[in-house]
Amino acid sequence: MDRYEGFREFVDARQQALMRSAFLLVGDAHLAEDLLQTVLARVARHWPKLARDGNPEAYARRCLVNESVSWRRRRWHAESPSARPPEPPPPASEERASLHRIALHRALARLAPRQRAVVVLRFYEDLSIQETAQLLGCSAGTVKSQTSQALARLRETAPELAGLLSDVDPAREEAHR
Known part of the structure; x- marks a missing residue:
């Protein structure tokens, strides 16, 4: 065999x-x-x-x-990071989805590695809290707190993604209105 x-x-x-x-x-x-x-x-x-x-x-x-x-x-x-990230391309109506992807990519890059992993596993891979916790070898509470901190950081560093983030956490968005 x-x-x-x-x-x-x-x-x-x-x-x-x-x-x-x-x-x-x-x-x-x-x-x-x-x-x-x-x-x-x-x-x-x-x-x-x-x-x-x-x-x-x-x-x-x-x-x-x-x-x-x-x-x-x-x-x-x-690495030696640059002082400023490159400017995004000028917006056009058909490029809106592309701009969201670019903004999301940049915003994810600003997260701590574990926060980025939690966001990717929870929202891109669509894993449950328990599955994510098991995969990362941590508790469900840690996944929840890392998710909350990551979403708060994304809201802070990428306000242009507010529409996308409200899709992820609509209850929180309603609470802030």
Whole structure:
């Protein structure tokens, strides 16, 4: 029996979804590819046990989050940030969705790594609070507080996303009116 039996099928089936998550976690397509490759190598090393006993996708997602946080810590000392971010392109009516994506991408980049992971897992991957907590290895209360802090930070740093954030948390928006 092949040690990696089923691994290729797993990668073929889940690679695109994992790549989207990796991109949202690191904010750069090339870094996301590197991150996913690193994580898939780790999954391959543990494949016999994961295929037999575990949930390989949950393990891969947890590895994505942990590795992206680790990379972010390491890269902090190696980068020299610019004084001002580049200006967004001038708005046009057909570019509204693109501008929201750009603004969201920039706003996510300003979040702490764990807050960014919680936002990606909760609202992009549509995981429940319990699933997110299990994946991150923390309590449901931590997920809730990180989510609240992340949404508050997004409201503060990206007021142009207020419409999108009210879709995520309409009760809070009603309370602030």
